[in-house]
Amino acid sequence: MNRRDFIQLTSAGAGALLLPGMAAGGRVIAAEALLDPGLDLAVKKRLADAGLNAAKAKGATYADVRIGRYLNQFVTTREDKVQSIVNLESFGVGVRVLVNGCWGFASLGDASTEAQVAETAEIAVQVARANIALLDEPVQLAPQKGFGDVSYKTPFTKNLFEIPIKEKVDLLLSVNGAAMTNGANFVNSVLFMVNEQKYFASTDGSYIDQDIHRIWPTFTVTGIDRATGQFQTRNSLGTAKAMGYEYLQTTPPDRITGRPTTLFNNYYDMMDDATLAARQVKEKVKAKSVEAGKYDLVLDPSHLRLTIHESVGHATELDRVLGYEANLAGTSFATMDKWKSKTFKYGSPQVNVFADKVQPGSMGAVGWDDEGVKTKKWDLIKDGILVNYQAIRDQVHMLGETESHGCCYADSWNAVQFQRMANVSLAPGTQPLSVDELIKDVKKGIYIIGYGSYSIDQQRYNFQFGGQLFYEIKDGQITGMLKDVAYQSNTQEFWNSCVKVSDQRDYRVEGSFFDGKGQPPQLSCVSHGSATARFNGVNVINTARKV
Amino acid sequence: MAILSKEESKKLIDKVLAFSKADEMSVSISGDKGGNIRYARNSVSTSGQSANLSLAVTSIFGKRSGTTTINVFDDQSLEKTVRRSEEVARLAPENPEYVPLLGPQNYLETQTYNEATASIDPAYRAKLALDSIAICKKNSVNSAGFLENSTGFTAIGNSKGLFGHNQSTSIDFSVTVRTNDGKGSGYVVRDYNDVSKLNSGPLTQVAVQKAIASAKAQALEPGKYTVILEPTAAQELIRNMMSNMDARSAEEGRSFLGKKGGGTRLGEKLFDERITIYSDPMNAEIPGTPFVSGGGRPGYGDLLGGGGGGGSSTDGRPQEKVMWIDKGVVKNMFYSRFWAEKKGVKAIPAPDGIIIEGGNESMADLIKSTRNGILVTRFWYIRDVDRQTLLYTGLTRDGTFYIENGQIKFPVKNFRFNESPIVMLNNIEAMGKAVRTNGSLIPPMKIRDFTFSSLSDAV
Incomplete structure (x- = not known):
């Protein structure tokens, strides 16, 4: 081992x-x-x-x-x-x-x-x-x-x-x-x-x-x-x-x-x-090393997919919420009392997150899940409010539902199937908004493309993400490349700082083979769609060190 | 059938080798059997058993190689597999980094096998799980645990007369205990070759105590703190550092061991002089596999062309005692056979497990000698942030406590850290007695100026 x-x-x-x-x-x-x-x-x-x-x-x-x-x-x-x-x-x-x-x-x-x-x-x-x-x-x-x-x-x-x-x-x-x-x-x-x-x-x-x-x-x-x-x-x-x-x-x-x-x-x-x-x-x-501080972040779908995955995808898995994954992946802050309240503000009103196993080209797309349930699309966060979880046949009764969500999966014939993350995606904005329009009134910001280092706690509150490419935005203009950038936030705070999501024209679906979960561990395929989105006042740290 | 003896393995490998028409041929066989039980909310959730046996044949013509695997062993099927591997080899592109197979080697007789572990049955696994659950029910707390045992073997042989066989057993146990209000959490993890060392009840009791004691955590400001890292917390960061000691990456200038202007930092003192790290497959606490086999079947080493020190199924290098860091000085890096040959040095493989020479102090002694500090049970979700400086981030979890004037005062909220093991191993204050942790011997460590960068609400 x-x-x-x-x-x-x-x-x-x-x-x-x-x-x-x-x-x-x-x-x-x-x-x-x-x-x-x-x-x-x-x-x-x-x-x-x-x-x-x-x-x-x-x-x-x-x-x-x-x-x-x-x-x-x-x-x-x-x-x-x-x-x-x-x-x-x-x-x-x-x-x-x-x-x-x-x-x-x-x-x-x-x-x-x-x-x-x-x-x-x-x-x-x-x-x-x-x-x-x-x-x-x-x-x-x-x-x-x-x-x-x-x-x-x-x-x-x-x-x-x-x-x-x-x-x-x-x-x-x-x-x-x-x-x-x-x-x-x-x-x-x-x-x-x-x-x-x-x-x-x-x-x-x-x-x-x-x-x-x-x-x-x-x-x-x-x-x-x-x-x-x-x-x-x-x-x-x-x-x-x-x-x-x-x-x-x-x-x-x-x-x-x-x-x-x-x-x-x-x-x-x-x-x-x-x-x-x-x-x-x-x-x-040779890029400029970032100065730590608060920035407005403009996040490309190639980057945002991993933040969605870790801070919404895993947090809304019902087995985690209930404690079945407590010994390894952990539990979730998105507890059932928050869901039952129907008022828990997971994010700003701009945040609409849905789960699905049907988007064309997505890694999660199948006709039926691994316990014979027809796949579908359903809402997790509606206008910023937590409205549902991801659940399978032996869990949905706990949500007062009678039909599985269809997200059961096993990564091999020799592995037992269990609840796995569906595609979890941030819906594009409903008002026409291009990425240029989204950037143009950012005074002090960073545009991040591609995913890099990632880490989140076992209840999905505190996270830190890096990226592949970082560009400084000053007064609405991209001025040059930065390095040594990572941002830290708390899930609820971060999604409530989402002020704008660009429209359908920029919507892209990004996927992975490597969603790990369970003991013994299993890998699952999953995608996350989004358009470029803006988050105001996020804490950015400088990751350069002298050793 | 899943476990073949040395004699059975030799006979089978010789039979396969006799079918070969290639320039060189390597054969590896591996098998394992075992099972697991998983529980959560003080109740069983899943369990399973498995048995695997497979044989891999690699045929080589010049610098072209082809591998096929099979799990039925009649003569006709074996010969067909050999012919298939030869066909695949002829069609394969030349590997410019191919190194001819090794001849006969002397392997150490490591003590990786234990009969009691090999005899574990589902009832015994259930008993260990029940012992753990019973203590949690008695204390009105919630458990989630996992127990897995395995018995396996690997045999390797080739057309140049190399042969090796090793049997091993393992048992891994971990349990997370949470208070019913979700405000406290504790954790224990153990791994052994010998199941008789595992007593799930008393171990679970430790996790129960931590869960209860960690409730009502207070928030401390993030910043630099003296920390006492339990071995479970220390091991992953240090193991991550060790996995970056590949010579080729260093010489190519893309690792922490690369040097400004070219060359490597081999021979330099990079750590506190109290840091000595070595590997020894004969160590009785963490016996290692005697040879490099890539796990015996096509694995990561094969998929990556046997790169790094991880080895491929055709490797066959002996594992020996190796000093990696001696009194803070980098003494060795690990090599692929190709890179070692190119550089004209001994091809030292990556180790199985590592041993950090600790001290004689107990955890209680380390706590007692601490004026202000944080006791860390475990880290979670460790990821690299900067490969140049080996900066890692992650979080404390399942039992984090404030120490004042030599005593544990109160539980504290979890922290995110951003820290490099290079810095950490320069800031050593004291070390306790090393204990087996995830296949390595790691001491509890007291470290000054450990960087916590933010707070987490997670329990």
Whole structure:
């Protein structure tokens, strides 16, 4: 365990990241095997029925079977070298049962026969029975109608795994070349591509087949001033999307210009971004160190996504509010008395935050969640007031609701599903407002692009965020680059300092593979939409130190 | 089946190697079995069991390599896997940083395996959870805890005659106890190879005491304080620093060990002379794995081309006792095999766990000798803010207390800190006896001028 932690940290030091899809311990396969169709639908249904029938026969009042095949491809490079190309497959079955109000779960890798799935279901029943002695609160499961045989597929035009490896390698090496030509000292780049093939069946009568595709192109450019020994980095402003390889197409252009750097929406020009990153990282090394104090912050969606994630997304997860995550992630300040009051001012009247699992291209977009609930959109904060939480089938009764919100997820066939963050997004302003108009009356401010360092307490009050690019605003004008910037605030104070949100024209959806939660830990995919927003009088600290 | 003996592993690896037509081949096998139980609100929430076994084959032609894995071991399947890895290798791009496989190595016989831990069953896990919950119910407080045990093995072998096998066991326990009004919170965490050292009841009692004692916290102004960091609090910051001791990053000028004008700070005194940090896989308290295997199956090292000292599944370097910081002086950095060869130095891998030489004082002694200070049980959500200076931010959590004239006076509200372990290890006032914490031996530390930058309302 400690070894694994250390390797993760070591790798992070080399400019890399925790990799999604590794939790299931996938097997390495050849690239062309990523296109194998997997089990026939009829076979999956037979396997699932074997599990459901065995669970019922052993006394389960509810059961679901998830047959999961997870395909990942990672291409990693640095400068002019390919570091690795890895194709992973993980396949297995997870069975969850409810016996006398107690959950039980068991899983089996590479399950291929009805007898194996039935046996796995029986073990799940045994686990549930063993745990009943430790149970104080029997599960109350919200009713859910069966959907019969249905399916969902991520909309895309270019299948990630049909694109030859060479094309992917050529792209990354070209991106690295562009960065080096434009003055970078080092560059690491990565393409993450993931396909989740999930079959879900339950005793409610659902047989749901889903085929989810996701991509994340990213890089880190490092700039060094040898004379002073100072170094800075600038990460990619691309994001993770539920799309195919078309996310990397550069025509039609879907870029936002007229800002200090080019920003991207539904398509990402990685070459363009790397070229700019190399120039900007050199500028960043020599940039003015920020003077600590109060500033009006203008936050781009590429930055604001992480602040939304940490301060609203996690705070409104009902399991956290109730204490189920107290031992690791913590609880939440957004307690039920605040919600019940219907007057708790989470933010200013400009703040409208919604949850959803349906926005096109968002990382959370699926047809049904991992307990057979049709996905939807719902409000969390309306005109600044906390109005709801994120909850699943065994929780919604506590909110006086009878229908799950549809945000249950497991990151693998061998992990039990639980409440995970839906996409949580700040709605754009309803009045016409461009980013230029939003900036023009800022007297002393900082415009922040891209997400950087982030930290928040275990009840989601106090946070500190950095970024990738910081620009000083004086009297409505962007005057130059800053460095050593981080802002600290308290969630409620921060969202109440939101004075303006630009309109729909600037609305962008930014995603991640890395929402971590639970013990043992699971990763989940999530996106956060917003338009550029302004927050007045936020405390900015200077992070430079002498050591 | 999930755990193979040394003899079984050797036989299987030799069989796979015999199928090879590549220039070089490396085989690794890993397996584990174990389970967990999770509870919250004094009631079980989830539990599970798992068993995994897989074999990875890496074939190498020149500087091209290909890896495939399999979890069925009949002759036909194994041969097919070998052929597949050879096909993948032929199609792979050349890795300019490829280093030929190691030959036979001498590995230490580390004591990572414990029979009692390997015998844990679901009933025993439930008993440990019940012991913890019972104490919380008796004290009318709320518990949320997690217990996980694992038994695993890794075997590595290659066409140059290298072979290694290691079995290990682990048990990890943590519990957060909160008062019912949500105003107090306490925490305890332990990890061992040997389950007989774990007694969940008395440990939970410590968390209960902290929860009750930490209610009614008072606010102190943020600023620089003398702190006593319990080992749980100190370990993550120091481990983060250690993970940045990669030689290549330092020599490339992008780590805290990079030097103005080029070169590294190896040999420089960067810390207080009382700071000595080393690793030793033979240490009885924190026995380490005897060789580098990247975990035995394709892992982070492989995905990153075996970069840094983390190693890949084809690595095979022995883990030995290494001095990292001696009396404040940086003595060693860790290397990938490629970078060490390029630089003509010994390829020291990153360590499993670290040992910080502490003192003989108890926690009570450290508190007693403190005129004004803050006792920190634990830090939370630590993230790097500046990689150049290793500035980190994070928050105190689950038991933060004010000390005055040698006594704990009252609980205080949690703080956010912005501090660098480099500064921290220069501001040492005293250290207590080192104890096992997350696979390392870490002493409680008294540190002056620790920077708390804001207050948090979180409990």
